[in-house]
Amino acid sequence: MEPILRLQEVNTFYGAVQAHFDLSLDVYPGEITCLLGGNASGKSTAMKVIFGLVRPRTGRVLLGGEDATSWGTPRRVAWGLRSVPEARRLFPFMTVRENLLLGAYLRRDRRQVAKDLERMLDLFPRIGERLNQVAGTLSGGEQQMVAMARALMGNPRILCMDEPTMGLSPLWVDRVLELIQTINRQGTTVFMVEQNARAALQIAHRGCVLRHGVVTLNGTALELLDNPLVESAYLGGKAI
Ligand SMILES: Nc1ncnc2c1ncn2[C@@H]1O[C@H](COP(=O)(O)OP(=O)(O)O)[C@@H](O)[C@H]1O
Numbered sequence: 691m692e693p694i695l696r697l698q699e700v701n702t703f704y705g706a707v708q709a710h711f712d713l714s715l716d717v718y719p720g721e722i723t724c725l726l727g728g729n730a731s732g733k734s735t736a737m738k739v740i741f742g743l744v745r746p747r748t749g750r751v752l753l754g755g756e757d758a759t760s761w762g763t764p765r766r767v768a769w770g771l772r773s774v775p776e777a778r779r780l781f782p783f784m785t786v787r788e789n790l791l792l793g794a795y796l797r798r799d800r801r802q803v804a805k806d807l808e809r810m811l812d813l814f815p816r817i818g819e820r821l822n823q824v825a826g827t828l829s830g831g832e833q834q835m836v837a838m839a840r841a842l843m844g845n846p847r848i849l850c851m852d853e854p855t856m857g858l859s860p861l862w863v864d865r866v867l868e869l870i871q872t873i874n875r876q877g878t879t880v881f882m883v884e885q886n887a888r889a890a891l892q893i894a895h896r897g898c899v900l901r902h903g904v905v906t907l908n909g910t911a912l913e914l915l916d917n918p919l920v921e922s923a924y925l926g927g928k929a930i
């Protein structure tokens with residue numbers, strides 16, 4: 691199976707500070723892949739490199755086997771990348787419905803968009819009850835659902851999520867992860883960045899652990915769940 695997304699030996703800098711050291715990772719179609727790591731390990735920067743928002747100094751980004759390193763962000767989005775950014779970033783003064791339809795702004799297939807909106811309401815019944823509510827008044831977990839639904843309205847080839855469980859109560863963490871699994875089982879490839887390693891690995895197929903910009907572990911979710919180094923890798927344990 692060919693990866694649908696690849697980072698190859700990426701070195702990223704912010705001025706003199708190096709955020710990635712030969713970062714390589716593969717995302718396979720139909721799977722959930724998670725990039726794990728503590729604060730400031732370079733996870734969000736990896737997301738930005740994937741979207742072309744930050745340019746690596748060296749290394750390549752491949753989308754569907756094509757070299758996309760020089761592509762701008764709009765071209766990558768047109769190709770089929772969608773993101774659920776850190777802290778959701780909804781339009782707080784717009785209604786839930788308006789937020790969802792913005793996710794489909796590139797699409798011309800209006801009838802299919804209407805069908806997809808119906809699908810979102812099946813997937814996230816809580817959203818259906820709140821379509822006319824202003825998004826900023828939703829709870830954190832509900833906002834996360836709207837952010838996921840908005841990204842799915844773009845009919846993505848890869849749904850990319852930056853710390854989807856951040857700031858949520860344990861109950862909502864479980865709910866959101868379950869929804870990500872459901873979305874994946876319905877056919878969407880998922881790439882997610884998480885600090886919450888154990889929880890993310892419960893639903894993922896593969897993962898890798900980033901520490902100070904270096905991939906220290908890489909494997910199937912089962913291998914990583916079995917590996918005690920996963921937690922010590924970024925809970926202040928010994929460097930590995
Ligand atoms: N815009 C920026 N300018 C300078 N340094 C940055 C910027 N964004 C992130 N960094 C630095 O890059 C490193 C990785 O950050 P980030 O990718 O946000 O990590 P994570 O998402 O894993 O917490 C950190 O040391 C951070 O301080």
Ligand SMILES: [Mg+2]
Nearest residue numbers: 733734735776
């Ligand atoms: Mg981050």
